[in-house]
Amino acid sequence: MSLFGRIFLLNALVLVVAAALLVFGPATVSTPALSREVLVLASGLVVMLIANAVLIRVGLAPLGRLTRAMTTIDLLKPGPRLQATGHGEIAELITTFNSMIDRLEAERGYSSAIALSAQESERRRVAQELHDEVGQSLTAVLLSLKRVADQSPQETREELLQVQETTRSTLDEIRRIARRLRPxxxxxxxxxxxxxxxxxxxxxxxxxxxxxxxxxxxxxxxxxxxxxxxxxxxxxxxxxxxxxxxxxxxxxxxxxxxxxxxxxxxxxxxxxxxxxxxxxxxxxxxxxxxxxxxxxxxxxxxxxxxxxxxxxxxxxx
The missing domain is CATH 3.30.565.10 (Histidine kinase-like ATPase, C-terminal domain)
Structure with missing residues (x-):
């Protein structure tokens, strides 16, 4: 039975019971209505509303669980799926929601795999270029600095040695970065x-x-x-x-x-x-x-x- 049909049936049941009590019960309504009769009608109305609210609340409870799941779901933290409780459209809605989450998690996993694979490939490429291109260039600079320092006068040699140490530190840092990019x-x-x-x-x-x-x-x-x-x-x-x-x-x-x-x-x-x-x-x-x-x-x-x-x-x- 559809959600509309179930709610309509619950309301109709409450109204039929109220009408039956009014027709076949001993209570009557005078003109003008007596205070005793108004009290009986008010009490009956309150009972009808409470019964109607309880029945609808029970019928729509699965929708509340579904709403809470929608607001707290995180595709990076997979958890147990909702049980498809309820009847008719509610159970179908929960089943559809679970299927949608399964598809979203699968698609996110596939997209993440492609992105992370591309990231690792780019890391390997950058690390290789740092090692082969920049590393070799700095090594050549170090050798040139050493050769120039050996042939330079004393006052210039100390400055060249400082530049050489700075270049060596830079080369070590580049190698460290390359190792972290590509272990x-x-x-x-x-x-x-x-x-x-x-x-x-x-x-x-x-x-x-x-x-x-x-x-x-x-x-x-x-x-x-x-x-x-x-x-x-x-x-x-x-x-x-x-x-x-x-x-x-x-x-x-x-x-x-x-x-x-x-x-x-x-x-x-x-x-x-x-x-x-x-x-x-x-x-x-x-x-x-x-x-x-x-x-x-x-x-x-x-x-x-x-x-x-x-x-x-x-x-x-």
């Missing part, structure tokens, strides 16, 4: 070695003390999942440096049954009630690409905790 260690030595190199690169210039804990015999991960774990760790530590005000952090990689769990915890000011920024939403998009679970919240005691749980290679197939 070659990840491809060559694996995830654990890449995370160790990442923590060393972050802690040395910033002074952030990072404790590392890596379980032995971690389940194997495919290449895409390892890249997601690395990028989430990179973004999590970057957010710790930029926003938390922490001086200590912990990065751990733990083995779970058919899963690997990455945890980043700091002793900073915490995330509080602030809204999630582009960094956290980017981590969520990466997690969705490999079917991982990402939780960002307050750490036990103080600070912020980022927890990423990914499936091991072959798990769930």
């Amino acid at each position: 070659g260690v990840l491809e060559e030595l694996g995830l654990v070695s890449a995370l160790k190199a990442l923590t060393n690169e972050i802690s040395e210039p910033t002074g952030l003390a990072i404790r590392r804990r890596f379980d032995k015999n971690l389940p194997p991960l495919d290449a895409e999942t390892e890249l997601v774990v690395y990028r989430v760790a990179q973004e999590g530590l970057t957010n710790t440096i930029r926003h938390s005000g922490a001086d200590e952090a912990e990065l751990s990689l733990k083995a779970r049954p058919s899963q690997v769990e990455l945890t980043i915890r700091d002793n900073g000011r915490g995330i509080g009630t602030s809204q999630e920024g582009a960094g956290i939403r980017g981590m969520r998009e990466r997690a969705l690409l490999v079917g991982a679970d990402l939780e960002v919240g307050a750490a036990p005691g103080r600070g912020t905790e980022v927890r990423l749980t990914v499936k091991a290679k072959g798990a769930g197939e």
Whole structure:
């Protein structure tokens, strides 16, 4: 039965009952109406309205749940679908809404996969150009400066040596940026070695003390999942440096049954009630690409905790 038909039937039922009571009941209405009769009619009207409101409220309750779901849904935080309770058009509406969310999540995942793949390709290209073009050019400049400094008088040589040191520092910084854009260690030595190199690169210039804990015999991960774990760790530590005000952090990689769990915890000011920024939403998009679970919240005691749980290679197939 349609929604209109159900509401019409409920109202008709209440009116029929009221009319039957009026016709077959002992109550009558005088002209002019007595106060006793007005009281009886008012009481009957109140009962009718209450009954009508209760029946309609029960019938439209699923629409209230659907409205709350529409206002709180987040495609980056998949959750359980609404149960298609109710009758007729209401159940059909909830089923259609669930199907729409499924399509939107699939389309967003596909679009995110294309965007992140293009982003990684662009990072590799930029890193390669920094290493091959800019790096080689600066290396040639260093050699030229050294040759000129060796042939220059003493008063000029000191200035050339300072320029040489500045150029060498710039070359080191460019190499560091290239490594962060394209983690070659990840491809060559694996995830654990890449995370160790990442923590060393972050802690040395910033002074952030990072404790590392890596379980032995971690389940194997495919290449895409390892890249997601690395990028989430990179973004999590970057957010710790930029926003938390922490001086200590912990990065751990733990083995779970058919899963690997990455945890980043700091002793900073915490995330509080602030809204999630582009960094956290980017981590969520990466997690969705490999079917991982990402939780960002307050750490036990103080600070912020980022927890990423990914499936091991072959798990769930």
